[in-house]
Amino acid sequence: MVQRLLQPGEIEALDHTAIPRLLLPAPTTLFQARAARLRQLAAGDVPGIPVEDALRGYLTLMACVADAQHAIVAKLGGTGVPLPPHEALKTAHDHNMPPLPATGARPAVWLGVFASLLDALGNAKDAPPQLSMALHSLRTTPAAELEGIADAILGDFADGADPLRAPFVAAALQVTWSLMASQLDKAWAQPLVTGTLCPVCGSHPVASVVRIGGQSQGYRYLHCATCESEWHMVRVKCSCCEGNGKIAYQGLVGRDADPVEENKAAAKDGKTLSKANDPTKVARAETCDDCHTYRKIFNQEHDFHVEPMADDLASMLLDVLVSEAGYARASGNPLLWLKDPA
Structure with missing residues (x-):
C-alpha cells in the first residue's frame, strides 16, 4: 500500500493534541531575543552557563550582529525573501526532500541581505573597536x-570558511533562510529519511532544546543552524547517529550555580528538589558512546530565556571539557569558526 503524502492545508485536519513535529521560525522576534540573550551571557548573568572573560567581547560582537539581523528583518518585512516557485516546492515534497534546500542555488537576494547587514553593523553602538x-x-x-564562503558554510566544510568573515556571511544566510521558512506551509516539509537533518532546509542542527509551553511542553527539539526551524526528536535518541543505547549527559556547573533557595530548603527536609530553576541543568552535553559524538542540549524548564544559538556559543567551556573526554562535536555553530590548529 502506498501512503499518500499530505498536501498543504490538509494538516489542519489532523489531531491538534499531537506533539508539534515542526516549529517554524519567527524572525521578527527571534534575532531580537538572541541579541538580548547574548548580552545577558556576556554580562555573566546566566548561572547555568559560566562564561570565560576572553569570550565576553565576542558574545557582545555577536549581539551586535543579531541586532543587525533584526534590523534587516524589520526593513524587509515578512515576505522580503520570496519562497521558491510552487513547482519546486511540490517536487521537493513529492520526493521527501527539504523544500528550502541549503545546498544548491541560493536566492540572489542574499548578497543584498549581506550588504544591509554590514550597513546596520556600521551603526552598532556597543561594538568592539575592531569591528x-x-x-x-x-x-x-x-x-x-x-x-565560496557561503558554499562552505551551507555545506558544512570548515576548510572553505574564513574564520574572520564566515560568521557575518552565516548571519546573512540565517536571515535569508529564516524569512523563507517563516512563510512556509508546514505540510511542505515532510520528515526526511534521517531525523538528524532539518526537514525544512536539510542543514545540521546547532544544538537541541527542551521547550516549555503549550503542546511543546517538555519535548526536545533540534534547532537548525541555517533556517532556525526546530523539529522534534525524542530525548533518548542520539541526534547524530540516532542510536539510543549509550546516551549520557555531561553537565557544567559554575561557581555560583546552585539550586534556588527553596530547593536547598527542600533538600534539608528530605524532600525531592523541584524540577525548575536548577542551573546545573540549563546546559548539558548529550554524549553517545556508539558514535562518540556529542551535541549540547539546553533546557527551557530551568531557564526560560534559553536560546540555542547564543547558549551554544557561550558554553565553549563545555565543548573543551567534553572534547577532552574523547567525544567529537557533531556539528558546529555558524557564528564561530575556529582555525584548525594543524
Whole structure:
C-alpha cells in the first residue's frame, strides 16, 4: 500500500493534541531575543552557563550582529525573501526532500541581505573597536569569494570558511533562510529519511532544546543552524547517529550555580528538589558512546530565556571539557569558526 503524502492545508485536519513535529521560525522576534540573550551571557548573568572573560567581547560582537539581523528583518518585512516557485516546492515534497534546500542555488537576494547587514553593523553602538576594520575588509570582499564562503558554510566544510568573515556571511544566510521558512506551509516539509537533518532546509542542527509551553511542553527539539526551524526528536535518541543505547549527559556547573533557595530548603527536609530553576541543568552535553559524538542540549524548564544559538556559543567551556573526554562535536555553530590548529 502506498501512503499518500499530505498536501498543504490538509494538516489542519489532523489531531491538534499531537506533539508539534515542526516549529517554524519567527524572525521578527527571534534575532531580537538572541541579541538580548547574548548580552545577558556576556554580562555573566546566566548561572547555568559560566562564561570565560576572553569570550565576553565576542558574545557582545555577536549581539551586535543579531541586532543587525533584526534590523534587516524589520526593513524587509515578512515576505522580503520570496519562497521558491510552487513547482519546486511540490517536487521537493513529492520526493521527501527539504523544500528550502541549503545546498544548491541560493536566492540572489542574499548578497543584498549581506550588504544591509554590514550597513546596520556600521551603526552598532556597543561594538568592539575592531569591528570597523573588519567591516572594511568585508565590504571589499568580491562577490565570488562571498559565494565560496557561503558554499562552505551551507555545506558544512570548515576548510572553505574564513574564520574572520564566515560568521557575518552565516548571519546573512540565517536571515535569508529564516524569512523563507517563516512563510512556509508546514505540510511542505515532510520528515526526511534521517531525523538528524532539518526537514525544512536539510542543514545540521546547532544544538537541541527542551521547550516549555503549550503542546511543546517538555519535548526536545533540534534547532537548525541555517533556517532556525526546530523539529522534534525524542530525548533518548542520539541526534547524530540516532542510536539510543549509550546516551549520557555531561553537565557544567559554575561557581555560583546552585539550586534556588527553596530547593536547598527542600533538600534539608528530605524532600525531592523541584524540577525548575536548577542551573546545573540549563546546559548539558548529550554524549553517545556508539558514535562518540556529542551535541549540547539546553533546557527551557530551568531557564526560560534559553536560546540555542547564543547558549551554544557561550558554553565553549563545555565543548573543551567534553572534547577532552574523547567525544567529537557533531556539528558546529555558524557564528564561530575556529582555525584548525594543524
